[in-house]
Amino acid sequence: MNVKSDPVAPINWPTVGMFVVTALICVTIVPWYGLTYGYSKAAWIAMLVVLTTNEMAITCGYHRLFAHGAYTAHRALRLVYLLFGAMAIQNSALVWAAGHRVHHKFIDDVDRDPYCAKRGFWFSHLGWMVRNYPAGDPDFSYVRDLERDPLVAWQHRNYWTITLSMNFLVPMAIGWAVGDFWGVFWLAGFLRLVLSHHLTFLINSAAHYIGTQPYTVENTARDNGLIAVLTFGEGYHNFHHLFAQDYRNGVRWWQWDPSKWFIRLMSWVGLAHNLRRVPWFKIQRARVQAQFARAELNLGRVSDGETLAHFKARLSEEYASFQRVVAHWQSVRSQFMVDARHTVHDSWERWTLQTQIKEMEQALRQQMGRMRELCAEIG
Ligand SMILES: [Zn+2]
Numbered sequence: 458m459n460v461k462s463d464p465v466a467p468i469n470w471p472t473v474g475m476f477v478v479t480a481l482i483c484v485t486i487v488p489w490y491g492l493t494y495g496y497s498k499a500a501w502i503a504m505l506v507v508l509t510t511n512e513m514a515i516t517c518g519y520h521r522l523f524a525h526g527a528y529t530a531h532r533a534l535r536l537v538y539l540l541f542g543a544m545a546i547q548n549s550a551l552v553w554a555a556g557h558r559v560h561h562k563f564i565d566d567v568d569r570d571p572y573c574a575k576r577g578f579w580f581s582h583l584g585w586m587v588r589n590y591p592a593g594d595p596d597f598s599y600v601r602d603l604e605r606d607p608l609v610a611w612q613h614r615n616y617w618t619i620t621l622s623m624n625f626l627v628p629m630a631i632g633w634a635v636g637d638f639w640g641v642f643w644l645a646g647f648l649r650l651v652l653s654h655h656l657t658f659l660i661n662s663a664a665h666y667i668g669t670q671p672y673t674v675e676n677t678a679r680d681n682g683l684i685a686v687l688t689f690g691e692g693y694h695n696f697h698h699l700f701a702q703d704y705r706n707g708v709r710w711w712q713w714d715p716s717k718w719f720i721r722l723m724s725w726v727g728l729a730h731n732l733r734r735v736p737w738f739k740i741q742r743a744r745v746q747a748q749f750a751r752a753e754l755n756l757g758r759v760s761d762g763e764t765l766a767h768f769k770a771r772l773s774e775e776y777a778s779f780q781r782v783v784a785h786w787q788s789v790r791s792q793f794m795v796d797a798r799h800t801v802h803d804s805w806e807r808w809t810l811q812t813q814i815k816e817m818e819q820a821l822r823q824q825m826g827r828m829r830e831l832c833a834e835i836g
């Protein structure tokens with residue numbers, strides 16, 4: 458852990474005050490009210506519904522749409538994201554996206570990554586907001602595109618008005634409507650906010666500490682199914698850090714990612730467009746590459762000279778075959794793209810190219826199997 462860069466960063470009192478007051482309310486008034494008067498079922502449901510809207514506004518809106526441009530959205534949907542994202546009290550979309558783009562660009566850089574996991578679990582979870590660290594200063598040069606979005610600019614200018622209105626008016630309106638004003642006020646107002654904060658913060662902390670690294674071993678980001686459940690799909694963070702432009706985080710159909718399902722649903726009803734997907738081959742290529750990196754790492758533990766030479770020979774054979782497939786894929790793909798533009802009508806040729814791509818994907822799949830076995834043998 459490196460703290461030399463900013464040992465005496467001043468405390469950010471408004472943020473600390475907000476965290477302390479909301480957490481105190483959750484451990485005092487919230488249980489006291491429940492024990493004294495009891496919470497209605499409607500209040501609990503309201504809490505879950507508001508929590509979901511806040512979290513999804515952050516994951517689908519702040520994160521995948523505004524920070525990464527993984528798709529485009531109708532202004533009605535952008536407005537909903539901005540209103541409920543503000544309610545989550547994680548700053549304006551503009552500030553959030555600026556910090557997040559820097560996090561991706563300088564991941565694990567202790568001086569520049571605003572919530573660098575290498576500065577410790579606590580720092581990446583919450584500590585980075587407790588003080589005004591230089592790395593946390595929003596650099597708006599990273600979000601010039603978002604500044605041009607009138608809705609994002611409006612939310613940024615009126616952030617506190619929107620945030621306070623949403624945090625008080627929404628729970629009060631629901632509470633009044635369901636006939637449990639104070640129950641909803643405490644649960645959907647305060648408990649929801651504290652839960653929402655810590656669930657989101659897990660992405661910066663736990664998702665950089667606990668889990669697997671199927672796609673890249675170059676950074677601390679991890680894939681973790683449990684964190685994905687807690688964070689509405691953002692737990693597939695290893696995939697995400699390599700392919701941030703993809704609208705999915707859980708790229709496999711079975712991986713728990715309600716955010717990708719919601720975005721797809723929005724595209725079916727015409728509110729989201731241009732959903733970006735990384736080609737399957739590229740994803741598979743990354744997995745094989747990560748496997749090579751792991752094998753290389755494991756080789757360092759082999760002490761017997763003869764065994765080492767044997768594994769090295771097998772590894773370099775595999776690598777040569779991998780490079781051949783990748784080079785072939787690149788040439789076929791560029792040909793395919795040219796054809797897609799110029800000879801769209803030649804369906805036979807397109808079919809041939811697609812078949813070739815399928816064959817190469819199959820070759821990579823088989824190689825992945827061989828690499829897994831090799832890694833297990835090396836130990
Ligand atoms: Zn991250």
Ligand SMILES: [Zn+2]
Pocket residue numbers: 520524525557561697701
């Ligand atoms: Zn991201």
